[in-house]
Amino acid sequence: MPGYLERLEGEAGDPLAEGGAELRALLRGDCHLHSDWSDGGSPIEEMGRAAQALGHEWAVLTDHSPRLTIARGLSPERLREQLDVVADLNTRWAPFRLLTGIECDILDDGSLDQEPELLDRLDVVVVSVHSKLRMDAAAMTRRMVAAVSNPRADILGHCTGRLVTGRGRPESQFDADEVFAACAAADTAVEINSRPERLDPPRRLLRRAVDAGVLFSVDTDAHAPGQLDWQVFGCARAEECGVPAERVEHDLDGGGAAGLDPSEPGQSHRLTVAPRGRSTGCLRRPRAPGPA
Ligand SMILES: [Zn+2]
Numbered sequence: 001m002p003g004y005l006e007r008l009e010g011e012a013g014d015p016l017a018e019g020g021a022e023l024r025a026l027l028r029g030d031c032h033l034h035s036d037w038s039d040g041g042s043p044i045e046e047m048g049r050a051a052q053a054l055g056h057e058w059a060v061l062t063d064h065s066p067r068l069t070i071a072r073g074l075s076p077e078r079l080r081e082q083l084d085v086v087a088d089l090n091t092r093w094a095p096f097r098l099l100t101g102i103e104c105d106i107l108d109d110g111s112l113d114q115e116p117e118l119l120d121r122l123d124v125v126v127v128s129v130h131s132k133l134r135m136d137a138a139a140m141t142r143r144m145v146a147a148v149s150n151p152r153a154d155i156l157g158h159c160t161g162r163l164v165t166g167r168g169r170p171e172s173q174f175d176a177d178e179v180f181a182a183c184a185a186a187d188t189a190v191e192i193n194s195r196p197e198r199l200d201p202p203r204r205l206l207r208r209a210v211d212a213g214v215l216f217s218v219d220t221d222a223h224a225p226g227q228l229d230w231q232v233f234g235c236a237r238a239e240e241c242g243v244p245a246e247r248v249e250h251d252l253d254g255g256g257a258a259g260l261d262p263s264e265p266g267q268s269h270r271l272t273v274a275p276r277g278r279s280t281g282c283l284r285r286p287r288a289p290g291p292a
C-alpha cells in the first residue's frame, strides 16, 4: 500500500473499501485522470502505460480547463497540442487506447470553460465545479443543471466537492434530485469519484442518484500512476449503494449497457445510452466503514 494511501486511511480512521471486486472486474477503463500537463505529477505516457498495466483497455485523459489556473488548466492551444500528442501515442499503444478528454470547469452561470468546437473534438467531457463551492443552493442547482444538460457534457465530476480527510471541506449545497433528474434526462453520467479524500457523492446522494435512473462512471481522478488502482474504492460504494452494474459505464465497445462507442469519432457525445428504468441486478452489500 502506498504511504500516501496509508496516511489517508489513518486519517479516515477506517479501511477505505470492503467489497467492490465484482464491479471492478467488469470495468475496462477509467474516465478521469490527469497528467503533468495540468496538475498531475506524471507525463501522459506514464499514466497511459500504468492504466494499460492495470489491465485497462482504455483510459481517458482529462486535464483541467483554462480557468483553473491553480491547476495549470490547458488553454485551447495547449489542449490542441495535447490531442496531437495523444494521437501519436495511440499509434504505438494499440489495442490499448488513450481517449481524449477534459475535466472542464463549470463556470458560475453553468457554461463550460472551453471552446465548444474543441469540446466537440474530445471523446469524453467531464464537467466539475471547482470554484464558488459555497454558492447558495438555488444558484448552484441552476448552475449544475445547466452544465449537465449541455449536450457536450458526458460526466458530472465529484458533484458535492466535499473533502473527507484532513481539515475537510463541506458539501456544496444544491437540489440533488433536480440535478440528478437533469443528468438522467441528458444522459450525463454521475461520477463516483474514488479518491479517498473525496468519495463523492456521499452514500445518501449516491442512493438518490440510483433512484433518479442516472448512468454512473466509476473514476479514479488519478493524479499519479499509483492512484489508478483506486477504482475499487468507488466500486465498493457503488455496490453498497445498490448501483446496478448495467448502469455503470464500463466498456469501450458499448458492450455493456453504457459504454464508450469508438465508432463515432468527431462527435460530441460518445457515451452510449443505457436502457432506462429501474435496476434489476443490484449488488447490495452491508454498510462498509468509512465516511458517509
Ligand atoms: Zn476536479
Ligand SMILES: [Zn+2]
Binding pocket: 032, 034, 103, 221
Ligand atoms: Zn480531476
